[in-house]
Amino acid sequence: MKFLYLRNIKLKLLINKQFSLRKRFISSLGLWNEELSSEIKHQIEGHWKDKITEKPFDDKDESREKYYVLSMFPYPSGFLHMGHVRVYTISDTVARYQRMNGKNVIHPIGWDAFGLPAENAAIDRQLAPEDWTNKNITRMKQQLKQLGCSFEWDRELATCDPGYYRWTQELFLKLYDAGLAYQKEALVNWDPVDQTVLADEQVDENGCSWRSGAKVEKKLLKQWFIRTTKFAQPLYEGLNDSILQDWRDIIKLQKHWIGECNGVNFNFKIQNSDNFVTFWTSTPEFIEDARFVAIKDSHILAQKDSIKVQEGTVQLKCNLVNPFNNKLLPVFVTDQIEFLEHTDSFIGIPSICDKSANFATKHNILFEKNYFTDKVEEKQKEICEKANKINAGGYWSSAKLRDWLISRQRYWGTPIPMIHCKSCGTVPVNRENLPVKLPKLDKLSHRGRSPLEDISEWVNTSCPKCGNAAKRETDTLDTFVDSSWYFLRYLDPNNLKDMFDKDRASKMMPVDLYIGGKEHAVLHLYYARFISHFLHSLGLLPEREPFKRLLVQGMVMGRSYRVKGSGQYLPEDKVKILDLKKNKAIAKDTEEPVVISWEKMSKSKHNGVDPEDMFREYGIDTTRLLILADVAPTSHRNWNSNTFPGIINWQKRLWLTIKDFIKHRESPPEMIAEDKFKAQEDYLWDSRNYYIKGASFNYVISQQISVAVSKQQGLTNSIRRAPPAVFSHSLQFERALATQIILLAPLAPHFASELWAGFVSAPNRLNNSGEILWDKNVLEQNWPETDMEYELDLVCQVNGYENCTVKYPRKDLIKLTKEEAIRVAMGQQEVQNTLKVRNILNVDFKIYDGFEGIVNILTDQPAPRKNIETT
Structure with missing residues (x-):
């Protein structure tokens, strides 16, 4: 009995300890009587920065659907710009949304670390490119963590790491073994500024280098190529694969490139x-x-x-x-x-x-x-x-179409694992001798030919076939080779036996959502698709196409000021604005006319914004919301402080709502009339469902995150209209407020976590159905769904255009069969009128559970557009 008594005491202490830990984990700072300021936001972010990390991908968990969200990995320039903030905030928002929807999410990050910019910077500063690159990686990694991105840092890679480029060399040898990597004399494009060869794809329509802008010259050199043309037809036909979603005009660009x-x-x-x-x-x-x-x-x-x-x-x-x-x-x-x-x-x-x-x-x-x-x-x-x-x-x-020229006459790149022997010709390095490492250099001092040629102890080697004296290949690989397969190494970054595990690839590929800039829509995507098609042909990948869905984000644009005569760019404080609407301005010093325009942010144009300045002035989550609001991710974002007040005021209203909620739950006001209370409950029930449907749809289906922000602001308006008695006594208010915070969480994880901590700290909870997980953080909540009684639309279309809609409770819509949906659509007068002079070819039917159902009747003649296309 004594033993059982002591055991029960220990059990109670353990339970209390766990509850106490959980309570501390979701405890708020208790600053609800303070006005929300930048200082308060910084305190919130400091409090939550180590508590908003998410569970990493579990490759042993087969109970959850996998979701691979990938953002194009950055070149480590040493600092984040607002373009980085945009793409990685989008990526993080999607990853957090999918986790909250029960997906097993892989969300990796790494560094596209080889290449000309690092080498040129090292030459200018008389440094080793390795030291320059590693320093920049350290700084940018700290900035990405500051941004609150839920990357899986244990999958982090850098293309300049021998542990990575050993497998880039293995990829090259696989291509060589298949007869796809070859060397021949060729008339090549020579960049006189960067002093290296360029592939045809890296020369613009004016004959200039894609990177330096210099006029390209022609040289006769012996170079390495990859026979991408051998896969031209499957690469072209693959663009019609039904697996591809939201590729939009990228398909056209790819088809045009391939021909x-x-x-x-x-x-x-x-x-x-x-x-x-x-x-x-x-x-x-x-x-x-x-x-x-x-x-x-x-x-x-x-x-x-x-x-x-x-x-x-x-x-x-x-x-x-x-x-x-x-x-x-x-x-x-x-x-x-x-x-x-x-x-x-x-x-x-x-x-x-x-x-x-x-x-x-x-x-x-x-x-x-x-x-x-x-x-x-x-x-x-x-x-x-x-x-x-x-x-x-x-x-x-x-x-x-031409084969891919991959030789580069520079140091800072993956060494090509080939050896030149006078007796045996050109032979591959034995795989057990990979990686062929770059020799360490303290500094670089010249361009024009590879410094590797001058390092005799590195160049001179023995032939793998005959053992005689031989020389290593001194050209390095184009960095597009490194980035053509990095998404596969993320699957298995610590594998010492191969590039990646075939079984893991079969479970985790293809990438579900790939996010990046349109500037990579031709070259990088073409090369990555080629490598994926090649590895699929070897039986190593489950699908030919590596990326299911694309989100091609627009650039962040800054307002620039350029002197009309000379073209000189001026900082804003050197400009006198005469009429901003008409783009009229003059230079303060000379009174010369100034041209005002929106251009990609750049230091040289004095129109950039330092993200760290934004973090300091407004807070991290406010910056995240600002970069996502107002403009669709696929559109260019004109960075304008005029849009800031809307987001800042929205945060203040949310802060005030939690403050009022706590107050009214602790000291309930007098109850209002029953009919008025019921009307408020019905309104909040309808608002919650409406905005769940809208925001969720724009998170996951339309990818219009800016609209999801707008929908959430609409829900805030509905919540704020409620009288104090509804704050205090309404179950539907409680549900709506919980929904509000959960919908916000992927966008602003620090701020939403603090709001949630205040929400769950309020007494007199009404929802005990299990819908709200009161003892868990907001990021551990289940994503809210529309109620089964809520009416959704069955959209009736002809050739993709909406004719009419029929309302169904969600519980009935999800049970609807294709045959029933067709019968309902055909019974609508609007559809009958449209079909009078048309013959039906086919009918598509799809249900987006929680959003809508769509019946699309395809005919032999285009139908006039009656209404806007359904979202």
């Missing part, structure tokens, strides 16, 4: 040379009958010795070898051939082409006339299979 795959690439060796040239033809079935090749003077082969044939045409002294019959093909540099758009070469097949026949006749090239085949597809398949077998190409691609 229609209506021809085949073939590789032709140069006679008496190890080098080869790739040519594209729209008639692959006749490639065996090729008799000559014509090229423009911009083609790499035009650099070789030639003999003049006639005006406008010269013939090269070397020939090409047709891989299908080993016949020699003469090569002509000419302006007498009409080349197809995007091409600089032309395969002459006189038997099927009049212009080829005319050219061949003029230059005494023999050929057979009128050769045709009636089994085109069979012949094409046969030729392509043969070309694949003899490593001569044979894959469908577009005329304009």
Whole structure:
């Protein structure tokens, strides 16, 4: 008995201790009698910063649906700018929302740490790029933590870490083993400022470098390439995959970049040379009958010795070898051939082409006339299979797409794991010797060629095949290679045996939501998609496409002031505004006219805003709300202090609401008439459901987070209208106020946590149904749902446009079958009128539980747009 008594005492003490710990965890600062100021906000954020961390992804938990939310990892420049604040606040908001909806969320972060900016900065400062980069990572990591982002820091990676780039090198070797990584002499783009080669994709339409802006020059160099063109057709067709959501115009951009795959690439060796040239033809079935090749003077082969044939045409002294019959093909540099758009070469097949026949006749090239085949597809398949077998190409691609040039003549990048041997040629490093580490340099002092060439103890090595003296490859990889697969390393960052675990990838891929800037919508997305398609072809990934859904956020723009004559940018304090609405201003010193415009924030334009200044002046959560409010994430955000009062006042009203709630619950006022009380309850019940539906829809389906903010402000208005007696005695008020704070939590986790702590501290709780978890923090609450009795819309559409809606209680809408929904829609007069002169082709039906149902009738003729499209 004594033992049982002591055990019960210990049990009670343990329970009390746990309750006390929980109470401290959700206890507020108790400052409800104070006016909400920046100082109070700082105190709140200091109190909650270590308490708003979220549970990391649990790869052993199969009871919850996984959700992979990924933001493009930053280059560690050393400081956050407002663009960073926007993208990572969006990312964090989505991650917190999905966790509160019961998802098993992976939300990683890392650093795109190699590349030219760090190397150039190190040269300017006479530092080692490694030291510069690590210092910047430390500072930016602290800033991201300050921002309150719930990243899984145990998954953190940096592309400059040998533990990461060892696997980038493994990826390169996988590509090499598959015949997709190769080295050849090429006429390449040379950036005279950054002193390195650029891929075609990194040169803009004006022939300038994407990074330095310098006019690009042409150089003849031996370079490494990845044969991305081999996957051109699946990459093009993959853009029609039903898995892709909200890609919008990115699909168009990607398709435009790849081009229609209506021809085949073939590789032709140069006679008496190890080098080869790739040519594209729209008639692959006749490639065996090729008799000559014509090229423009911009083609790499035009650099070789030639003999003049006639005006406008010269013939090269070397020939090409047709891989299908080993016949020699003469090569002509000419302006007498009409080349197809995007091409600089032309395969002459006189038997099927009049212009080829005319050219061949003029230059005494023999050929057979009128050769045709009636089994085109069979012949094409046969030729392509043969070309694949003899490593001569044979894959469908577009005329304009080129292979990815990945060599860079710089130090700060992933070493290419290849060795050059005089006896064996170019051979890969043995995998057990990876990573090939960059040698440590105390400082960098020059551009133009890789410093690795001068480090003899690093360059000089032995051949993995014969053991003789050999030299390492001194080019490093383009940083786009590092970023083409980082989202896979996040799945398994501590794996020492492979890039990632195949079983984990099958559970965690693809990425559910990828967030980043539109400037990466072509290059990075194209390369990442290519690597994903390649790894899928090896059986390592469950899907070809790596990213289900995109959220392409707009830039944060600042108002800039530029002197009209010289174009000089001025800080705002050097400008006298005459008429801001008409964009009229002058320089204070010279009175010259000044052009006012919105431009991407930049130090050089004096229009940037330092996030840390915002944190100090307004608080972290206020900054988060400001960056998300008013403008959809996909639109550019014009940073204007005129929008600040709305958010700041909203926070003050929420603060005052909790203060009043505590007061009225502690000292209940006199009750109002029963009918008025019921009317208030009904109004709050309807408001809570309406705003849950709206805010949730804009969090997860439309991705219009700014509208979710607006909806929450609407709910605040409904709550604030309630008289004191409703604060004190109403269950529906309690539910609405709890909902208000929960809806806010993903956006402003510190502030919402303090509001919640005040809410649960009030006495006389009315909701004991389990809907509110009174002993848990706001971030541990279940996301509120619309009540089953609340009426939702069954939207009846014709060809995507709304005709009418039919109301259903949620409990009935979720039970509705497709057949029943079609019958209801067809019974509506508005739908019948629209369908009078149209034939039905198909009907789509979908239910968004808690939001709406949609019946979309597809017809053979477009329907006039009657109402706005349903959200």
